[in-house]
Amino acid sequence: MLIQSFKMAFESIWTSKLRSFLTMLGIIIGVFALVVLVSIVHGATSSITDELSGLGTLAVDVSVYDTHGNPGLTMEDMDTIEAMDKVDLVSPSYQVEGSLRSGPEQESGNIYGVGPSYYKIKEQELICGRYLMKPDMDNHLNVAVINETVLRGVLRIPSAHQALGRMIRLNGVDYEVIGVLKDQELGGFYARDNYEMHIPFTNAVRLPGSSSRGINSFSVTAKDNDMEGAKEEIGAFLEERFGPADETFFISNNQEYLDSLQEITNTMSMVMGGVAAISLLVGGIGIMNIMLVSVTERTREIGIRKAIGATRRTILLQFLLEAMTVSLVGCLVGIMLSWVALQIGNMIQTSVRLTMVPSVVITSIVFSSGIGLIFGLYPANKAARMKPIDALHYTD
Template sequence: MGKFLLSCKMAIQSIFLNRLRSFLTLLGVVIGVGAVVAAVGLAEGTTASITKEIENLGTNVVYVFIRPASKSEDISIDKFLDFARKNSDVILGVSPFIQYPGEALFKSKKEECQIVGATSEYMMVQGLSLSKGRFISPVDDDFRQKVAVIGSRIQSKLFGKQNPIGQEINVNGQVFKVIGVLKEKQGGRDNTVDDSIIVPVFVVNSLSAGEMALLKNFLVRTVSPDKNKEAKKRIKEFVSKFVKKEDNYSIYDMSELMSMLNRVTYFLMIILGGIATISLVVGGIGIMNIMLVSVTERTREIGIRKAVGAKRSDIRVQFLIESMVITGVGGIIGILLGFVVIAVGISRIPGVEPVYSLKWALVAFGISVLIGIVFGMLPAEKAARLNPIEALRYE
């Protein structure tokens, strides 16, 4: 133990004698470990955010996406609602919706938006809330009223500080009366609910053109999560009567969405981890080169140590410890750098939660130390095998 501590002390002294070289040597490890920590934080943060959004909808929700090949395969909303009523033993409620890009105008202001055709149940199923006004009512559905509920971003861009309730806006050439404003949900970003204008689904076809009017999406809330499988089975039987190709419709529940999300996250982490690993290997090669230079520079010192009784193992351990200390310190700095990137950069990305994974930080640190052992082995072995007489003569 005493020899090991002495070797550690000598290794640290050697590192501090060459501060600049030591810093440049560990820079590759710092970047590699920092990249690992930040990449994992980005992947896990994105997953956590999406998972929260999915969980907010509940586990007893089935998604149905239909894209008919022609008008003959079109499933009207009334037909689907009638199907849902006949299967009330497994289906609690349905919220049909149609979504596509559009353009909204108010006086001289124009803004790109997402037009969503929905019913009064859409707010409950999607977990939305209002900052002012009201949502679409069953009366609006029944009488095809041209009313609209706008997202927070649309309010900000078109109306500023002006109260939008009761104002009329032009949406794809049709005039709608604003009856409500949604609370900001996704950081006021484009292509989100904050960027949406929600209108009654039964009047939305007059706003769309061509095949866009045929698109149908349904959120189906089942009686309980254990009824999801049976509900999907019945929905598939119903939809397949109209839409012949399975490629033209999709039916998912929460478990399938979570499974797909986990697969995407897994592959994302593999890709990001591979990039970070390459950086660590490059850093390891740099360490090996610097350590080989260090062995050459300290040839006479090694000869003196061997002359006074140092064994090969003592020399080998000393150089390995130096390499491990460099990569270990680089690993610690890299972890801190990764956490800073998560706190300062990744946490500011809309829709991404800051996640600090201690497990992956420790894994990255362990890999950095392992890099030090692997790439420090050759220089350490070269130093240990030096002939003491030749080493003493070295100038």
């Protein structure tokens, strides 16, 4: 009986193809909007999450404002901070733009003055060679660690091992390459043309154009991942040294940004889901309207079927399945169109990877089935309650 009811539902839809398509249109638009919008938000969020994760989610970053003649911190202060109960590793950092030259090749890049613990804190992977070490800082050695982008764009050599021992001129000063870092996977936003070169912190603050001789920025990791405890200890130390936090320093953690981003994403997904749900509800009203018209048009058919033995349950099931089929077919068309739209989006741009979110697809199917069931119930019940004699005598 169920198979026969499905067959009759499809035959009815196929008989009135244009009307069925127009009935499905609200469902198609609603599902298309829901899947595409949520997929875009999910793709953008994933890219930003990868970006922040690549910078170390377990690191606490501290910036000391260069105001009121603030001289910044010293290496002795770094030792004091590293000795705190909740702090595991600490590294000063300083960033400045510089000119990187090797032979005729020259590029502008980001120069990072860092300490030896920087690489563990930021979870950066070494391809070959070694990281910067404490003697490099203490002796102001002209040594550098580069990333793969510098390897390809400045040195113009294919192998990282061949880069070891090569010289790169930084703002007129030659630095020996002692290590090559793997490029960080930054989710597509900043992964390209990111020329990055690390030198000892003590060298970076003495580069031409450097505006600081003290330490105004550093990163730490916390023991047992107790980032809140580490932030409290560091905050108390800096407040005693420089004054209130809002005026003199700022402490942040990438995990906090990720948590905030997740909250924003959830809110946006709910808003977009609500907009799409309204469209689906409008589509459901359209289904109910057309099903009522269909019941009226097929009154004599209903009377004949009841006269030859069809039960109320059979009639009810037939029209319910017809309404649900219209809704589900519209849902599937919307899903297919959204898949095509996402593929076109991926061809147009590559910074954000757009993929369907399985949970949204499943939700769309379940919600569309529910829409068909709820809005098809009244017309189906109306058809099922018809008396055979009245239906057979019905005239347009």
